[in-house]
């Protein structure tokens with residue numbers, strides 16, 4: 161459905177997207193994750209046809225995103241990271257306007273109901289809360305029953321219940337064949353929705369795979385120690401390959417090699433005042449390890 165080959169975008173001296181290859185099969189859900197400024201939005205804008213890359217080739221369902229714009233608009237739905245709505249329009253006005261763009265766009269009432277916006281249909285769009293505007297922009301992206309949607313920071317600013325509704329809606333549409341390319345900073349969202357993930361750092365893809373593959377290859381065995389961890393710290397620090405991070409009253413212990421666990425356990429057994437909890441490896445751990453340099457800078 162989406163083929164991007166060697167896509168490069170420069171803003172002056174900055175290479176925001178650097179020879180990126182990305183392919184998304186029909187019916188697949190792919191997430192692009194990465195630190196702020198990694199180039200995710202820029203890459204999506206190129207695939208959506210909103211920005212021309214300096215070099216590289218992109219096709220979406222066999223179309224060229226920029227030269228086949230009219231045909232693209234009928235097949236692809238887009239939710240931008242920020243959407244500016246016209247100031248004097250109501251929710252219903254904007255839905256009617258968008259519905260008019262598509263042959264199958266009339267059924268917006270159901271989408272508004274699904275996304276909890278029915279009661280706001282006569283309200284000015286600019287008076288919606290940030291989360292409500294986000295839900296509206298997602299409803300508008302789905303209005304034309306597209307074959308593929310591009311969702312930039314899908315649920316940023318949404319309350320937990322709204323996130324669940326949106327995840328379920330997308331999952332159902334994906335099961336019915338919708339292809340989804342999204343960006344998100346929420347690893348739980350990526351794990352819930354995505355078949356594949358690409359990790360973008362400084363414009364380059366530095367890892368890709370299923371969420372489970374990324375967890376298996378890039379997360380480290382971790383333990384959390386609460387209680388009296390001050391006394392145990394020096395002994396753990398002395399083990400090469402053990403990383404310690406203090407988070408509030410807790411000590412996070414990460415092992416570069418699972419074989420170090422026996423040594424760590426031996427030390428912990430001598431310090432009974434320290435309460436130990438093993439942490440399940442997660443996509444967030446894998447992400448932080450992959451983008452460690454950026455996490456460190458922050």
Ligand SMILES: Nc1ncnc2c1ncn2[C@@H]1O[C@H](COP(=O)(O)OP(=O)(O)OP(=O)(O)O)[C@@H](O)[C@H]1O
Nearest residue numbers: 171174176194195196197198199200201202203241
């Ligand atoms: N129009 C622009 N002109 C100049 N530089 C830009 C422009 N848009 C983005 N950039 C720069 O390009 C880099 C990539 O930005 P981009 O918005 O694609 O990152 P992102 O991964 O989407 O970030 P975020 O997670 O913060 O949304 C950043 O360093 C940004 O400052």
